[in-house]
Amino acid sequence: MRLITSPQRRTPGGYSFGVIPTCPDCGGPGVPLMFGLPVREAFDAAADGQLALGGCIVDDEPPNWQCAQQHRWRDADEMAWERQLLTVLVAHGYTERGD
Numbered sequence: 001m002r003l004i005t006s007p008q009r010r011t012p013g014g015y016s017f018g019v020i021p022t023c024p025d026c027g028g029p030g031v032p033l034m035f036g037l038p039v040r041e042a043f044d045a046a047a048d049g050q051l052a053l054g055g056c057i058v059d060d061e062p063p064n065w066q067c068a069q070q071h072r073w074r075d076a077d078e079m080a081w082e083r084q085l086l087t088v089l090v091a092h093g094y095t096e097r098g099d
């Protein structure tokens with residue numbers, strides 16, 4: 001088990017954990033793009049630049065990643081998106097509530 005204290009590095013192609021897609025336009029590292037009504041932790045994460053809030057987009061294939069330059073794109077690896085989203089939210093105090 002590895003503890004992750006610094007989920008985002010600014011150097012594309014350098015150190016990375018898991019799979020964080022890079023922007024097809026500028027090559028910058030992506031942050032998860034979240035739709036729907038964000039939880040409070042998501043606002044905090046977005047303020048730190050570790051998450052992007054997409055609002056309520058109704059689209060067949062909505063983008064799910066955004067870079068620092070606010071390019072948006074879609075990556076097919078939903079698991080990587082979900083894992084990174086959860087990592088960022090947990091880092092900002094989010095706890096999964098059991099059903």
Ligand SMILES: [Zn+2]
Nearest residue numbers: 023026067071
């Ligand atoms: Zn970009």
